[in-house]
Amino acid sequence: MNRLELKRVQHNQKIPPKLVSLISGKGGVGKSVLAFNLAERCAAVGQKVLLVDTDFNFGNQHILANVKCEYGIKEFIDGKLSLKEAVTRVSSQLDILPAVNSHIVFHDSDMPVYAKMIKNLRYQGTEYDLIIIDHSSGVSKVSTMIAFASDINLLVLVPELTSISDSYGLFKYLKETNKNINCRLLINRVQSEEEAEYIYSKFYVVAERFLKVAPQLMGFIPEDKLFVKSLAAQSPLSAIDAQSVVVQKLNMLGQELRRQLLNIYHHKNINNQKTNNKNMAVADIKE
Numbered sequence: 001m002n003r004l005e006l007k008r009v010q011h012n013q014k015i016p017p018k019l020v021s022l023i024s025g026k027g028g029v030g031k032s033v034l035a036f037n038l039a040e041r042c043a044a045v046g047q048k049v050l051l052v053d054t055d056f057n058f059g060n061q062h063i064l065a066n067v068k069c070e071y072g073i074k075e076f077i078d079g080k081l082s083l084k085e086a087v088t089r090v091s092s093q094l095d096i097l098p099a100v101n102s103h104i105v106f107h108d109s110d111m112p113v114y115a116k117m118i119k120n121l122r123y124q125g126t127e128y129d130l131i132i133i134d135h136s137s138g139v140s141k142v143s144t145m146i147a148f149a150s151d152i153n154l155l156v157l158v159p160e161l162t163s164i165s166d167s168y169g170l171f172k173y174l175k176e177t178n179k180n181i182n183c184r185l186l187i188n189r190v191q192s193e194e195e196a197e198y199i200y201s202k203f204y205v206v207a208e209r210f211l212k213v214a215p216q217l218m219g220f221i222p223e224d225k226l227f228v229k230s231l232a233a234q235s236p237l238s239a240i241d242a243q244s245v246v247v248q249k250l251n252m253l254g255q256e257l258r259r260q261l262l263n264i265y266h267h268k269n270i271n272n273q274k275t276n277n278k279n280m281a282v283a284d285i286k287e
């Protein structure tokens with residue numbers, strides 16, 4: 001039994017699940033494959049995990065997980081299905097809320113609907129320890145609102161100038177809009193640890209100088225051909241090669257994530273501080 005579960009039993013109370021978002025400025029940087037494999041790795045160590053696909057128009061988590069789904073997030077948002085009814089089981093520890101049949105054009109007037117979706121994820125998702133949310137790329141109002149409501153955001157970037165520049169732009173926007181957002185860098189597709197450290201140091205210097213914020217590095221994931229094999233087989237990386245470096249890195253990432261979430265749980269005042277948050281809907285959905 002992990003400490004979170006122990007606390008739950010000790011206090012005989014339901015602890016709301018923790019929300020982790022994978023976001024990016026530029027598209028195609030690996031959010032979806034990392035969200036899926038991170039969810040699978042956390043599930044493999046006994047966490048009860050829900051993977052939510054909020055890439056409403058181009059969701060592909062059900063393809064990665066190789067499960068057939070006829071309903072999912074759209075029906076959950078519409079209130080036609082409860083969370084329990086809308087999810088699809090991938091394994092005993094992992095469910096997905098897929099984005100199927102969910103072609104959505106966002107209107108500002110819809111924002112309360114999406115705020116309610118996050119609130120319902122927390123309240124109806126109490127059987128989960130962890131809810132991992134895969135976003136579409138860029139800055140939509142909905143994506144920003146979900147990011148503000150998340151306990152941790154992993155800002156995924158790759159070692160390309162455009163990705164570094166776009167991720168800095170997103171980081172700046174998020175921090176300037178809500179200085180308390182928990183947003184950490186996850187550098188993907190690196191050739192070496194030195195390359196990851198070099199990118200992080202550049203990002204750090206610029207953020208510290210212009211935003212007066214010290215960005216945190218969550219981790220890095222190496223470039224690996226295993227991703228191609230895993231996609232082709234519609235299997236997690238661990239099913240292709242459990243001993244590979246990339247799977248070890250994902251295990252470490254999952255471990256670090258759980259450690260930080262536990263810290264947030266123990267010091268939840270950090271996330272309950274009064275914020276200068278400009279989006280009123282978030283006050284409702286942030287735990």
Ligand SMILES: Nc1ncnc2c1ncn2[C@@H]1O[C@H](COP(=O)(O)OP(=O)(O)OP(=O)(O)O)[C@@H](O)[C@H]1O
Pocket residue numbers: 024026027028029030031032033034055135136137188189190221222223224225227228231
């Ligand atoms: N570390 C890696 N090594 C090799 N290939 C990778 C790695 N990470 C991601 N890829 C590949 O990059 C491609 C894009 O990944 P993915 O679809 O997860 O990106 P995304 O950020 O979700 O894109 P979008 O913004 O379009 O949703 C996929 O083919 C994936 O296999």
Ligand SMILES: [Mg+2]
Pocket residue numbers: 031032033055134135136
């Ligand atoms: Mg994606």
